Amino acid sequence: MASLRAVNRKNGTEYVQVLYRLDGRQTSTSFEDLATAIRFKELVEKFGAAQALTTLGTDPDMTTMTVREWIEHHIEHLTGLRKSTLWDYQSYLHKDIGPSLGDLPLTGLTREHIAKWTQDLADGGASGKTISNKHGFLSSALNAAVRAGRIRTNPALGQRLPTSERPDMVCLSHEDFARLLANVTDHWKPLVEFLVASGCRWGEATALRPSDIDLATNTVRITRSWKRTYDRGGYELGPPKTKKSVRTINVPRATLDKLDLTGEWVFRNKAGTFVKGNGFHDRVWSAAVERTWPTEDAEGKPIKAIPDAPILKPRIHDLRHTCASWLVLAGVPLPVIQEHLGHESINTTISLYSHIDRRSMSVAADAIGAALGG
Known part of the structure; x- marks a missing residue:
């Protein structure tokens, strides 16, 4: 902790001391005005005396814009972004960047601060992708600060970020999907079947007209997707995730014949409006998954998974992975699967699904084995 003390000189003038401990010893720093002393005291209390002194050395008047103030300025001057993207950026600032880094003077932000921030995100359970997104936004804001002459270099550049394991991908067999579909209520069966038949993302499927x-x-022509807006609970229509996500795909006629094409949207809730993911997950999906792979018996006792029949917990997005796995196992070339799913790069398709079919790799191993045997 730090404290303030007013001191009178012999000539009658007054100055302010900030008292604090540095390396275990009591010390103080003097200021001519109270406002500057208060800003220094707050830095000592939040970031430590050493950081506060470093900042004072580069900004004696303590007037440099803080990290929070600069990012607020940066967001206000961004143009051409969708409301959902702006909402994400504001959320990054208020929930993640602000509490940890916001009060630091912009000129005092270091690589060590950013490294600790990203590690704290990882320790808090954030995924590697989430950390990368938030770090990328901070880095772009700092690049803008460099261009504006606010700082000399961007301390976020070239940092190694914490990683996390990708959530287990669940690719359902034909039999597992049939069991799941049987446990979906009749109103929602066409939507669930369409998701696995088309491989569409949730926002793409529910935006179809x-x-x-x-x-x-x-x-089916896919040209739009639902996105969350900056207002909690709000949605807006926009383009799909990537340029290649705008696509035309073939879907089995038997699946299309089950769709009701008489309303504003292909898939509608019982009130007649488009379907929101959270409500569908809570009221329809989770119940169907639990009925298909129950975790408790009739008496409420936990059910242990049988090795040959494990308890599966697929997410809605796993229907997209299931579609891809069925295409791979049917021998459909990966570039065709890329186009069907709307991946921007074939590398995404390869990294996600090439492991599913090991037949080609087995042939390669057999060829090497034959050569060694010869």
Whole structure:
């Protein structure tokens, strides 16, 4: 902790001392005005005396814009972004960057501060992708600060970020999916079947209009997706995730024949509006998964998984992975799967799904074995 003390000189003038401990010893720093002393005291209390003194050395008047103030300025001057993206950036600032780094003077932000911040995110359970997204936003804001002459270099550049394991991908067998679908209530069966047949992302499927379905060619045109807006609970229509996500895909006619194409949206809730993911997950999906792979018996006792019949907990997004796995096992080339799923790069398709079918790798191993045997 630090404290303030007013001191009178012999000539009658007054100055302010900030009292604090440095390396275990009591010391103080003097200021001519109270406002500057208070800012220094707050830095000592939040970031330690050493950091506060470093900042004072580069900014004696303690007037440098803080990290929070600069990022607020940066967000206010961004143009051409969707509301959902702005909401994400504001959330990054208020929930993640601000509490840890916001009060630091912009000129005092170091690589060590950012490294500790990203590690704290990881320790708090954030995924590697989430950390990368938030760090990327901070780095872009700091790049703007460099261009504006606020700082000389960007301390976020070139940092190694904490990583995390990808959530286990669940690819359902044909039999497992049939069991799951049987436990979905009738109103929602066409949506669940369409998700696995098309491999669409949730936001893409629920943004489909009847005009996007061509029954003459059994194709579906994907041009839009629902996105969350900066207002909690709000949604807006926008383009899909990437440029290649705008695509036309073929879907089995038997699946398309089950769709109701008479409303504003292809998939509607019972009130007649588009389907929101959270409500569907809580009221429909979780219940169907629990009925298919119960974790408790009728008496409420935990059920242990049987090795040959494990208890699966697929996410809605796993229907997309399931679609991809069925295509791989059917021998569909990965570039075709890339186009079907709307991946921007073939590398994404390869990294996610090439491990599913080991037949080609087995042939390669057999060829090496034959050569060694010869």
